[in-house]
Amino acid sequence: xxxxxxxxxxxxxxxxxxxxxxxxxxxxxxxxxxxxxxxxxxxxxxxxxxxxxxxxxxxxxxxxxxxxxxxxxxxxxxxxxxxxxxxxxxxxxxxxxxxxxxxxxxxxxxxxxxxxxxxxxxxxxxxxxxxxxxxxxxxxxxxxxxxxxxxxxxxxxxxxxxxxxxxxxxxxxxxxxxxxxxxxxxxxxxxxxxxxxxxxxxxxxxxxxxxxxxxxxxxxxxxxxxxxxxxxxxxxxxxxxxxxxxxxxxxxxxxxxxxxxxxxxxxxxxxxxxxxxxxxxxxxxxxxxxxxxxxxxxxxxxxxxxxxxxxxxxxxxxxxxxxxxxxxxxxxxxxxxxxxxxxxxxxxxxxxxxxxxxxxxxxxxxxxxxxxxxxxxxxxxxxxxxxxxxxxxxxxxxxx
Ligand SMILES: *Cc1c(COP(=O)(O)O)cnc(C)c1O
Numbered sequence: 001x002x003x004x005x006x007x008x009x010x011x012x013x014x015x016x017x018x019x020x021x022x023x024x025x026x027x028x029x030x031x032x033x034x035x036x037x038x039x040x041x042x043x044x045x046x047x048x049x050x051x052x053x054x055x056x057x058x059x060x061x062x063x064x065x066x067x068x069x070x071x072x073x074x075x076x077x078x079x080x081x082x083x084x085x086x087x088x089x090x091x092x093x094x095x096x097x098x099x100x101x102x103x104x105x106x107x108x109x110x111x112x113x114x115x116x117x118x119x120x121x122x123x124x125x126x127x128x129x130x131x132x133x134x135x136x137x138x139x140x141x142x143x144x145x146x147x148x149x150x151x152x153x154x155x156x157x158x159x160x161x162x163x164x165x166x167x168x169x170x171x172x173x174x175x176x177x178x179x180x181x182x183x184x185x186x187x188x189x190x191x192x193x194x195x196x197x198x199x200x201x202x203x204x205x206x207x208x209x210x211x212x213x214x215x216x217x218x219x220x221x222x223x224x225x226x227x228x229x230x231x232x233x234x235x236x237x238x239x240x241x242x243x244x245x246x247x248x249x250x251x252x253x254x255x256x257x258x259x260x261x262x263x264x265x266x267x268x269x270x271x272x273x274x275x276x277x278x279x280x281x282x283x284x285x286x287x288x289x290x291x292x293x294x295x296x297x298x299x300x301x302x303x304x305x306x307x308x309x310x311x312x313x314x315x316x317x318x319x320x321x322x323x324x325x326x327x328x329x330x331x332x333x334x335x336x337x338x339x340x341x342x343x344x345x346x347x348x349x350x351x352x353x354x355x356x357x358x359x360x361x362x363x364x365x366x367x368x369x370x371x372x373x374x375x376x377x378x379x380x381x382x383x384x385x386x387x388x389x390x391x392x393x394x395x396x397x398x399x400x
Contacts, residue, residue, distance in 0.1 A: 091210020112139025
């Protein structure tokens, strides 16, 4: 196997196409799918040696590592500017792996309150059951972070842009507060994508993705990845994940690896569409709010512009007529499909209060700004003019 190590000068798009490529003796152009659980040793002595010390391009068992998975890990690490990466079966395996691998009873964690439901479950229900203390803060309020972070705080956790109300967290400022207490900064960066934000450069220590979203980007496979220093990935994350079974399948890694070649182009086209759609919808009758980090009206527009190259690919819309209007709007759409994924080539719309955030109480939803009229729109790769026409017609139908 030969290895394409990225040149330091390579830009993101070049890394996304070439980094991590390993070629077999056949010299294939497209990366090979090594759909194998195990690996054969030349001799008993060779097996023994590999179990004592596994070389950088040697494998034992696919739960520990696999050449196709390794190609995906190296390519996404190069794209993110991270030293190393560990690929997981899903985004939640990545969130769980990053947190559980480093925390123990008696540790303290501070997290933003506005979180993806399953992330909230890990922090609220899982970690606390094993003796980890978790404090929740309003992620946009630096004074709350400052008050909550203590000398025994081991980690802070937040989504750089929250789901579904698109609050932007000040990564540099929160990282400074966390690092002063010696805490690790773990960021779920799904909404900002690996393309639009230099999350590690802003001060985060560990970045987590659900690869199910923009990285696959075509609604096919579940996957996740944890990115960080070689030390954290190989000494903290890998031992936990390789023994607890959170590894990504070689097939999914192959799909994700090929998807990385186009992730930058897709995300840019989707973000461009989202910007145009947000501008076209803002102020239209029937909508009380259009929330999008790329709009001047976003409460944290300046911070968003400082941290991110674009406003992202997701828009939240609040309909005047509450749930009835929101349902009429969803049901009247012809191009945009009703589903709960995001980052897909197909535009997708969700009503969080009755689906992804149904588990929360009405008060919790109110506190997070998830009203009955709120819908989350993930902008796909369709022509933005067609999407604007579809959304505008459905808004008119919802108001009728
Ligand atoms: C989807 C998502 C996850 C979970 O990812 P899965 O691949 O579905 O396990 C975690 N965090 C955020 C912000 C997400 O959008």
